[in-house]
Amino acid sequence: MRPEEAFGKVLRELRRKRGLSQEKLALEADLDRTFISLLERGLRQPSFSTILEISKILGVPAAHLVELAEAEMKKAP
Amino acid sequence: MRPEEAFGKVLRELRRKRGLSQEKLALEADLDRTFISLLERGLRQPSFSTILEISKILGVPAAHLVELAEAEMKKAP
């Protein structure tokens, strides 16, 4: 599983767990809604600061987001 | 402290602790030496996959790298 896919999967799971729409998340993270869509589908990858922004809104440390993505990648290398 | 600076600081510390030159790190991480230089000085920020590559060579989980950078940012917000 590629990094973008792993990140996208984790992002979608956490966002839904928070009951947030892509639009709401995008708005609060100061990003574009279409970009969140691309990220979740693994078609784009985030930069470091984007990871920080998103994790901030999701209410988890960025390290945790990354940890989940890494774990996801190890499932199906 | 901006994200790029925090990441750069942590990167430089870990790299030196490993006794690696920028060039060696760049070579193994499949990146450019000048880009490592820019990263360490906080003039550029890494993408997600770049964080993964670098942490792999440094022998730490990417989550740990991010964690250290986050901690660095909290020192002087």
Added chain:
DNA sequence: CTGTAGACTCAGGTCGACT
């Protein structure tokens, strides 16, 4: 609410050369 597409800007990342 989300996926998608086109067009756009700017920064991520490369490369060669010089200090």
Added chain:
DNA sequence: TAGTCGACCTGAGTCTACA
């Protein structure tokens, strides 16, 4: 060994619009 410069190319991130 590391910093820097200039040119270059790709991809991160935006915006509008439509299904």
